[in-house]
Amino acid sequence: MNRIKSPTMKDVAREAGVSLGTVSNVFNGVSVSPAYKERVEEAAKKLGYTINRYARGLKTSETHVIAFVCPGTDHPFFGDLTNYINKALADRGYRMLLAVTQFIPDMEQRCIRLVSENKVDGIIALTYNPELQLEESIPFVSIDRQCSPTAPCVSSDNYSGGQLAAQKLYELGSRQLLFLSIAPKISGEPDKRRYGFESWCRASHVPFESVVIPDTDGFRPFLNILKARIRDGKPDFDGIFCNTDKLAYVILRMLKELGVSVPGQVQIIGYDGINMFGDPAMPCVSSICQPVREMAETAVSTLLSRGRPSMPTLICLPVTYRAGGTTRDREELAYIYER
Amino acid sequence: MNRIKSPTMKDVAREAGVSLGTVSNVFNGVSVSPAYKERVEEAAKKLGYTINRYARGLKTSETHVIAFVCPGTDHPFFGDLTNYINKALADRGYRMLLAVTQFIPDMEQRCIRLVSENKVDGIIALTYNPELQLEESIPFVSIDRQCSPTAPCVSSDNYSGGQLAAQKLYELGSRQLLFLSIAPKISGEPDKRRYGFESWCRASHVPFESVVIPDTDGFRPFLNILKARIRDGKPDFDGIFCNTDKLAYVILRMLKELGVSVPGQVQIIGYDGINMFGDPAMPCVSSICQPVREMAETAVSTLLSRGRPSMPTLICLPVTYRAGGTTRDREELAYIYER
């Protein structure tokens, strides 16, 4: 790493023939006589000077860097979230330190520690480790799981989303519903998708069943369940709500493989609102869409406004339903025809 | 932002009743008597001390932070790349500052400048701005586009990938090939996909045609082209190579809409190796897969070994073909059956 030492304020001051303080003033918008200001700016340009934000941070104890700790940017939901959080931060003059945990609880803890050493101004985290130790001195906001009684948590309105899924399936003609989910060991906000779904079914007297498979077992169990419920090509259900779009997609493939038509015989609704190739015009399955953009904005603005009288502990943002080809409403293939 | 000031080495020194230098030595693995060492570590734990890496960097002029400048983590290829680069960096004790440009040339320039202010130890960038000004003092590695005559560029072997696509289509029975691409204004390594494809076709005397549409026009032109080439449900081509998986997927949908069977009548191969939901077991279409992981590792290790005698200016990594349901080789739905 043969890094050439970059010029400092001192160099600029010498070049411009002014004092250090004056250079600092120029770069901080403090009033400086036009003549001096110009000389400083010229010298800075000539030397290719860029301010050292960390030296500044040493004095101001603000780095303007926020850490985002997340399982991985390879899953489209996380990729989207990362993107929006990054944008929300950039809009406010903050940069993002990205720490990827790969769902490893120990890594989550290590990441929290690492980013603390970088003296970030705050942390936004999407973690699963139930014993996560937070740094009390750093503002913290979590997503989808309440990490501490004092740290705000931002999530989509999972409960309403579950209700909405059931209601939509019913409105579109399904009468015998199924809830399928692949569940992590650790509980969190997403668990409420199920409760919302079930509560709507009960309140509306719509028959349903729920199946929850631990996420260690893979998808195989679902295939067996589906097979057992299909007699002569006729399933004993006609509407499925899956707790993620990924599961919905897998179920879709399985049903096709088993000769069941979707959405003809069975309608499927997922949760997340995943877009193919990150393109909002290309939904993957019919889904309850998380308001990713709003979640990102909310997480960031909540984090940055720490210190207001009373912080909320949980903020749920409204979800929306979107057709994506696995339900019997018209899915417009806008990306094919309209662009 | 009511950030509680976190303890410093001075605080730890006072608490432990030793000198500043001793505390520093403990945290840098310099030999310190066991008794003192323990006292320091105890004091540090008691106060919840974490080192300030930037204050350290001020002395050592190394931040152990690398910037990754990319268009956005919402597209799965970028999401994957971000993930692998992050991992490669973490493995080597580096952290990632993520800067998202959203394909805006001006943002690319701003991001380069911003991360320079953060005194990163290096920059990895995937950019499109042909006039991008680099900071000479910061090690730089680009991906998919050569930004400067001196900065190394890492990409997949696009040319061979194009050849491989043509060869595979032929091997699997296609005899009348089509190359479809959606091309950005700015040229880069990916352009070579086309040249490789065409060169193979010429060398093997396989008839082909190429269609290149500017990326400002959307997908609509492709629909017209396909329609014009289909008479009575019979297309005048039977194999398509698309320059991205996204385009391949769109073409697949269009052909289905037009009543053409894939892979029965027409086979399609894309480029990228996109996985659905980031799951390597779920290919999206048959594709020439970029070795994302290796590209990330190579970019990182090249960046960190700057200063060796002669740096390569272009490093191309080998691609592989993977069946994904749009070709007539057997696609195993492993994610359905085997997990």
Next chain:
DNA sequence: TTGTAAGCGTTATCAC
């Protein structure tokens, strides 16, 4: 081995 002190690139507080 341990302590002392200078200095890294800034900002902020003074006099001028």
Next chain:
DNA sequence: GTGATAACGCTTACAA
């Protein structure tokens, strides 16, 4: 308005 100078948290000679 401008220029010294101390201080931020740390590393690193150098002295003890």
